[in-house]
Amino acid sequence: SKNKVDESERAKVHALIGDCYFKTEEYPFAIVEYRHALDEGYYSPEVVLSLGKSLSKIGKNEEALSQFLTLLKLDNNYKSIVSMEIGIIYYENRQYETALKYFDNVLELDKTNKDALKYKAYCFVNMENYVESISIMETVIKKNQSDTLLNYNLGRAYKGRGNYKSAIKYYKVSSHDKIYAVKSLYEIALCYIELKNIELAITALDLAIEYNSPDKELKLAVLYTLVECYDKMKNINKAIEVLENIIIIDSNYKDVSKKLIEYKESRYSEGIKNFFRLEKDEFAERALKIVACMNLIPYSLKTTDKKYLIIFAKEGKSLHSTKKVIFFRKSYSPIFNEELIQLYDYAVSYNIVNSILVTSAMASPDAIRYATISRIDIIGVKRLESLVEKSNFTNLPVGVTRSEEKLDWVL
Numbered sequence: 215s216k217n218k219v220d221e222s223e224r225a226k227v228h229a230l231i232g233d234c235y236f237k238t239e240e241y242p243f244a245i246v247e248y249r250h251a252l253d254e255g256y257y258s259p260e261v262v263l264s265l266g267k268s269l270s271k272i273g274k275n276e277e278a279l280s281q282f283l284t285l286l287k288l289d290n291n292y293k294s295i296v297s298m299e300i301g302i303i304y305y306e307n308r309q310y311e312t313a314l315k316y317f318d319n320v321l322e323l324d325k326t327n328k329d330a331l332k333y334k335a336y337c338f339v340n341m342e343n344y345v346e347s348i349s350i351m352e353t354v355i356k357k358n359q360s361d362t363l364l365n366y367n368l369g370r371a372y373k374g375r376g377n378y379k380s381a382i383k384y385y386k387v388s389s390h391d392k393i394y395a396v397k398s399l400y401e402i403a404l405c406y407i408e409l410k411n412i413e414l415a416i417t418a419l420d421l422a423i424e425y426n427s428p429d430k431e432l433k434l435a436v437l438y439t440l441v442e443c444y445d446k447m448k449n450i451n452k453a454i455e456v457l458e459n460i461i462i463i464d465s466n467y468k469d470v471s472k473k474l475i476e477y478k479e480s481r482y483s484e485g486i487k488n489f490f491r492l493e494k495d496e497f498a499e500r501a502l503k504i505v506a507c508m509n510l511i512p513y514s515l516k517t518t519d520k521k522y523l524i525i526f527a528k529e530g531k532s533l534h535s536t537k538k539v540i541f542f543r544k545s546y547s548p549i550f551n552e553e554l555i556q557l558y559d560y561a562v563s564y565n566i567v568n569s570i571l572v573t574s575a576m577a578s579p580d581a582i583r584y585a586t587i588s589r590i591d592i593i594g595v596k597r598l599e600s601l602v603e604k605s606n607f608t609n610l611p612v613g614v615t616r617s618e619e620k621l622d623w624v625l
Contacts, residue, residue: 222256225254228251232245232250236267244265245272248261252265263296266281275303301315314334321334332361335354339371344371347367351367355368363388365385365388366384366397368381368384378405378406385399385401395422396422396436399418400418403439407442407443420440437460441453441456450477450480450481453477454477454478457477461547462548474546486574490574497542498523500602501525501542501572502515504598504602507604508601511529512526512540514526524560525542526564537564539560539568540569541571542572543575545575550578554588554590569589570593571585573592
């Protein structure tokens with residue numbers, strides 16, 4: 215292409231290089247070569263078509279559309295191929311009515327064109343014209359029974375009509391494809407929920423979770439639906455477990471934080487509920503009693519904000535008794551590493567190496583590992599139950615103030 219030869223010959227070579235890049239799926243390089251060919255006067259319909267396809271492959275749909283529409287005006291022999299490409303672009307842009315016009319152009323020339331029929335049906339599905347879409351797809355699927363997208367859209371169409379058993383039949387076929395597996399299993403679960411078969415819905419959702427979809431929104435939708443299923447089954451423990459997984463991914467997703475509080479409170483004893491409902495001085499007094507139930511002597515108290523009440527304590531009255539700092543956390547939001555690092559740094563600033571976190575919130579697996587390494591003992595709801603109960607019958611200990619320690623003993 216760099217030799218001093220006839221320009222038309224050089225332009226053809228650029229087009230050939232473009233074809234090579236196109237076939238090896240290196241579309242940006244193909245685009246450069248096709249543009250060289252066109253700039254040098256090689257106006258081949260095949261080059262314009264390939265340029266449009268290359269642009270479409272890298273998401274430059276507007277530029278691709280421009281090339282295809284130009285070719286449609288210049289050469290009627292390419293009406294079928296180009297109309298198909300234009301239709302797909304409009305379909306992917308969700309402009310279904312416009313897309314239908316171009317798929318109809320293809321079908322005018324070839325009534326049995328499989329791809330045009332399929333995409334026409336997909337447009338009808340998205341336009342909620344389920345009767346028309348099923349009519350087309352049922353004809354096409356006879357010779358394409360394993361077609362993933364066709365089965366998936368048939369599932370959507372039958373689900374839209376309320377025929378959930380037929381929808382499940384087609385979704386099961388599309389679920390064998392890795393790309394559509396999670397979407398299909400999720401839809402199967404929704405169908406089973408409509409059929410009041412919650413156990414099979416849970417099975418489908420569990421399978422969907424195993425694929426660990428990179429699609430965050432889809433993953434969250436699957437998990438949230440699983441929570442609703444466990445709620446219907448009155449399995450609160452499982453619902454809480456799944457909610458905690460959702461919160462790790464996105465704590466602001468729908469009403470998960472509110473649901474988690476409701477589920478956890480429903481599982482707590484009245485003693486735990488009443489303890490976390492206490493305000494200011496009442497909460498502080500009860501917290502001090504709980505510290506005493508840990509066989510520790512509290513000597514100072516601090517409220518940092520609404521999230522924490524901090525109590526300093528010792529294991530005995532001796533000057534050299536081991537000191538501990540106890541953090542009472544009132545928030546239900548999940549606990550992550552960063553928070554525990556702050557607690558550890560706070561304790562170290564007082565030369566205290568051991569600390570205790572009293573909480574009803576869920577700690578992430580990484581946070582639990584960090585707590586073990588950093589000597590932070592997390593007291594969750596199970597251990598807190600007995601401490602709260604004991605605190606009802608406990609008086610606060612009286613300590614002797616030692617001036618050299620500058621301790622303010624709390625009665």
